[in-house]
Amino acid sequence: MFGGLSSELILRPIGFIRTHKQVKFQARHQPLEIEPERNVLELLPGRNYEQALHDLTGFSRVWLVWWFHRNTDWRPRVMPPRGPPKRRGVFATRSPHRPNPLGLTPVQLIKVEGRKLILGACDLVDGTPVFDIKPYIPAYDAFPDAKAGWIDEVDAAMDAPPQFKVGFSTLAEIQAAWLQAEWQIDFRSRLIELLARDPSPHRTRRITRRDTGEFVIGCGAWRAVFTVEAEMVHVQAFDTGYPPRFLHDPARIAGLPDRDAQLAFLQRWPSELDQRGPQAGQTNG
Ligand SMILES: C[S@@+](CC[C@H](N)C(=O)[O-])C[C@H]1O[C@@H](n2cnc3c(N)ncnc32)[C@H](O)[C@@H]1O
Numbered sequence: 001m002f003g004g005l006s007s008e009l010i011l012r013p014i015g016f017i018r019t020h021k022q023v024k025f026q027a028r029h030q031p032l033e034i035e036p037e038r039n040v041l042e043l044l045p046g047r048n049y050e051q052a053l054h055d056l057t058g059f060s061r062v063w064l065v066w067w068f069h070r071n072t073d074w075r076p077r078v079m080p081p082r083g084p085p086k087r088r089g090v091f092a093t094r095s096p097h098r099p100n101p102l103g104l105t106p107v108q109l110i111k112v113e114g115r116k117l118i119l120g121a122c123d124l125v126d127g128t129p130v131f132d133i134k135p136y137i138p139a140y141d142a143f144p145d146a147k148a149g150w151i152d153e154v155d156a157a158m159d160a161p162p163q164f165k166v167g168f169s170t171l172a173e174i175q176a177a178w179l180q181a182e183w184q185i186d187f188r189s190r191l192i193e194l195l196a197r198d199p200s201p202h203r204t205r206r207i208t209r210r211d212t213g214e215f216v217i218g219c220g221a222w223r224a225v226f227t228v229e230a231e232m233v234h235v236q237a238f239d240t241g242y243p244p245r246f247l248h249d250p251a252r253i254a255g256l257p258d259r260d261a262q263l264a265f266l267q268r269w270p271s272e273l274d275q276r277g278p279q280a281g282q283t284n285g
Contacts (some may be wrong), residue, residue, distance in 0.1 A: 011067070011131050012131075013044070013067065013129035013130060013131060014043050014044060014047075014049060014130060014131060014132065014133070015041055015042050015043035015044055015049070015115075015129075015130050016041075016042065016127055016128065016129055016130065017039055017040070017041045017064075017066070017119075017122070017124050017126070017127070017128050017130055018039060018040045018041075018042065018126060018127075019039045019122060019124055019125060019126045019128070020037065020039070020126070021124070021125045021126055037120060037121040037122075038110065038118060038119070038120070039107075039118075039119045039120070039121075039122050039124075040116055040117070040118055040119070041064070041116070041117040041119055041130055041133075042115060042116050042117075043115040043116070043117075044115075045115065049115055050114055050115055053112050053115070053117070053133075056109065056112055056117075056133070056135065057111075057112050059109055059135040059136065060108060060109060060136075061106050061107065061108055061109055061135075061136035062106070062107060062109045062117070062119075062133050062134065062135055062136055063104060063105070063106050063107075063132075063133070063134045063135075063136055063141075064103075064104070064105045064106075064107055064119075064122070064124070064130050064132075064133060065102060065103070065104055065130070065131045065132040065133075065134070066102070066103045066104075066105070066124055066128050066129065066130045066131060067101060067102065067103070067128065067129040067130075067131060068096040068097075068098070068101035068102070068103050069101070069128060069129055070096075070125065071096045071097055071101050073097060074090065074097045074098050074099045074101070075090060075095075075097045076089065076090055077089055077090065078090050078093055078095040078097050078204075079202075079203055079204045080093050080095065080204065081202075081204045081205050082154055082158065083150070083153075083154035083157070083158075084154075085202050085203065085204075088150060092149065092150065102131070103123075103124065103128075105122055105123055105124065106136050106141070107119045107120055107121070107122045108120030108121070117133070158197070162196035162197050163196075163197075163198075163231060164195060164196045164197070164198075164199060164228070164231050164232065164233050165196065165231060165232050165233070166191075166192045166195045166196050166232075166233045166235065167232060167233070167234050167235070168188075168234075168235045169234060169235065169236050169237065171236070171237050172224070172235045172236060172237050172238060175237065175238045175265075175269065176188055176238065178265075178268070179222075179238070179261065179265070182261070182264070183258070183260075183261040183264075185222075185258060185261060187219045187220060187222065190219070191217070191219055191224055191235070194217070195217070195226065195233045195235070196233070199215060199217075199226065199228050199233045201215070205217065206218030213227070214226065214227055214236070215227065215228065216239075218241060219241075220241070220257065220258075221240070221241045221242065221256070221257040221258045221262065222238055222239070222240060222241050222258070222262075223238065223239040223240070223241050224237075224238050224239075225237050225238075225239060237269075238265075239269075240262040240265055240266055241262075242256060242259075242262055244263075244266060247259055247262055247263055247266070
């Protein structure tokens with residue numbers, strides 16, 4: 001107890017966001033504003049939230065306070081996906097692995113329609129519970145000259161153009177086109193963005209090296225196998241993140257993203273099961 005106040009706080013979502021991002025791999029680490037994206041936050045009915053939204057029209061941006069509900073653990077030191085593979089104190093990062101799993105994102109407010117907010121680009125996955133909305137007030141919330149510690153250093157390095165070019169084998173092109181046409185699954189642009197910057201092994205970016213010399217990157221529920229030759233990254237093939245024994249296991253199937261697509265993919269391109277490690281299908285930010 002602190003001064004008579006309980007030291008615990010129970011939070012209840014005011015609503016859930018609908019976004020186009022099913023897996024964390026698809027969600028950028030912070031929203032990229034140039035994407036013509038529309039997301040909908042629908043507040044729960046029967047709680048007078050319509051009234052609570054009065055006067056929000058006119059603000060071009062709102063803060064969302066939300067729940068990293070896909071995470072169950074926290075770590076005092078985390079390895080951020082950008083920059084060199086170096087651990088940082090979690091409070092010096094925007095990592096999802098926090099003691100209180102609260103996310104904070106300033107999003108563009110396009111329109112308020114009853115209990116619905118139409119929003120621009122965001123970094124929340126589909127179905128994320130939202131706890132609060134606050135207006136973004138540039139005079140209070142923006143400090144463009146503030147220093148950003150290690151992030152300034154990493155950004156300075158990132159300003160350099162990407163060092164690698166990324167190409168796809170014929171098989172990878174066919175697989176990607178099939179995933180897009182049949183299942184509306186397409187993670188190529190995020191994959192290119194990550195590999196063009198740095199294809200070297202990295203735990204948080206989920207890049208590992210096989211004994212054969214090939215590399216594998218986890219892309220949400222999928223994997224891409226690639227090789228690196230000088231400044232060229234060749235994506236050789238895609239693969240499922242889960243082995244068939246997971247995809248058919250009744251105890252697991254409820255939570256497996258893209259399960260039907262993975263089963264259909266394995267029918268078409270039976271997988272190299274011997275290459276799969278214990279990390280199969282693990283997702284991250
Ligand atoms: C780096 S965090 C930053 C979030 C927020 N802008 C902040 O600063 O608190 C964004 C990442 O969180 C992950 N993420 C999005 N929604 C999530 C959820 N509901 N549960 C767990 N992780 C989530 C995605 O991988 C996304 O790229």
